Amino acid sequence: MALVQRLISSDKYSIKCPYSMTPKGICIHNTANDATASNEISYMQSNTNSVSFHIAIDDVEAIQGIPFNRNAWHAGDGSTGDGNRNYISVEICYSKSGGTKFINAEKRAAKEVAALLKQYGWGIAQIRKHQDFSGKYCPHRTLDMGWQRFLNMIQDELDILNPPTTELYRVRKTWEDSSSQIGAFSNLQNAKDCADANPGYSVFNSSGVKIYPVSNIVVGSKVKVIGNNYATGEVIPDWVKQGTYTVSQIVDNKALLKEITSWVYLKDLVLA
Ligand SMILES: [Zn+2]
Structure with a gap:
């Protein structure tokens, strides 16, 4: 999933992204417009409003317009707001009219956001909506369709990137x-x-x-017997446990002890 970089020129930093930032999460928006991601980025970078966002995503591409180590003016929570100063902002395009283009933009957004979560070592707990910071009903169409549904889409993409590693x-x-x-x-x-x-x-x-069982006992090892039963199940007499024996053969998890011609489980032997 390639994130196209079209970063703003540094002489616009003072208007669009004046503060350095160490991002602590991702804030989701809908554009409430029907423009492409490319046009959204171009417009954001060319006007002189203190309005900006890091990424715009439509049904065919995702474009980054502001570096992730700079803030953006997207969350409506003021110049010192948590959203404006600490969150990577993602605009999902085509939300005004919705339809297939928006559905596909949202799908692409879920993939891109999952890739960012993986990159930063985050989970969906680090995702916010614009509404969380300022109360504005944004991302409006994503909210209409179900916020938890969108979080689940991101989680599904993240699970593909980070498959669960349950050892069996x-x-x-x-x-x-x-x-x-x-x-x-x-x-x-x-x-x-x-x-x-x-x-x-x-x-x-x-x-x-x-x-398991793993053993450092090999053919030729001198061993003592610590178990209670031979591999046949017969009880091992105490006098056998006094002696030291030589392993003459190993098959699977059993060793043949040369001096007594008996098979004993490796787990019942220790090196002498
Ligand atoms: Zn918004």
Whole structure:
């Protein structure tokens, strides 16, 4: 989504954007006019009124006319007003007559505003309407059609730009053997419990990395037994826990201990 830059010349700063600004949100307007974004920007930049805005958006393009580090006179809340001094202003075109052109301008505005939110690390909590600052019924047509509806449009666009990153822990025999999957959990402990209850299964993250059980025990490692049961389920006698053993083979989550010729789960072994 390209924001066309047609920034005002600095000799107009004193009229249109006299103050430096660190923006803290975005203020939405409707133009109450039927002009294109290009014409709105040209008119704003060429007249000598203390009226200005950062961006105008119609159904085909979005144009920035004032830098985001300068204020604009759009919110009707005076020379020290929060809206006029701290908010990036967005004018949505074609609101006078409405219709398809306005519908499409609003859609484009939702995309542009979402892109700005992402750029600044903001959410829809940082969006205001002109009405919030001065009471003026603006953005009039957007309000008529439903303010929350418009916020939802922006949120939907933002979700596309920032997809939710919920990790899913999958329990499988191997990552490659997806048909062996017996569960997928957003809670890691639940995934571990599932793997523990199903010998031969491991937990993999969304990237396919095996994250449980993980062990620094390899073939040749000297180990001690800390668990209570062999992989067969038989109870491990106490005298076995006194000894030190050599791992001769590892298959999935089990190790074969050479001296006692027994399979033990890796989770029941520690390095000696
Ligand atoms: Zn307005």
